[in-house]
Amino acid sequence: MIQKNDIRNRNDVTMLVSIFYKKIRKEESLGPIFNHMIKDWDKHLDRLTNFWETNLLFVSKFKGNPIEVHKRVDQTFNHNITNVHFGIWLQLWITTIDSLFEGELATLAKNRARKMSTTLFVKMFQDRPSQKIIPNK
Numbered sequence: 001m002i003q004k005n006d007i008r009n010r011n012d013v014t015m016l017v018s019i020f021y022k023k024i025r026k027e028e029s030l031g032p033i034f035n036h037m038i039k040d041w042d043k044h045l046d047r048l049t050n051f052w053e054t055n056l057l058f059v060s061k062f063k064g065n066p067i068e069v070h071k072r073v074d075q076t077f078n079h080n081i082t083n084v085h086f087g088i089w090l091q092l093w094i095t096t097i098d099s100l101f102e103g104e105l106a107t108l109a110k111n112r113a114r115k116m117s118t119t120l121f122v123k124m125f126q127d128r129p130s131q132k133i134i135p136n137k
Helices: 010-026 031-037 041-057 066-076 083-100 104-126
Strands: none
Touching (some): 010 041, 010 083, 031 066, 041 104, 083 104
16 A cells, blocks of 8 residues: 655645646536636646645635636636536545545645535525525615
């Protein structure tokens, strides 16, 4: 059995993010969405590495608003992003982590992704025109 290390530094986060998004770009339902929205993959991967480095190693590098970005993606795709898309994303994230790492930060990365994917989907769904409640006057 091969001994895996935990996520320890930015290089580990970079490797995780790079391998994961190679899978995403090829995935049948997610690939077209990501490849349409992301024009500069190098910049995007660096940004996501900053995001995960901030969330796992507590190094303050990420600046941005993932909720607004996901709302914009959902609008671009006519509000057709579903919980199935998020489930596929999460499953690929977890299997990628499990193939590379084990330990406390690897577990944290999976747990944070679970919570984040739920939050992003709910916020995105709530922003849809069909979900907005118009109060009676």
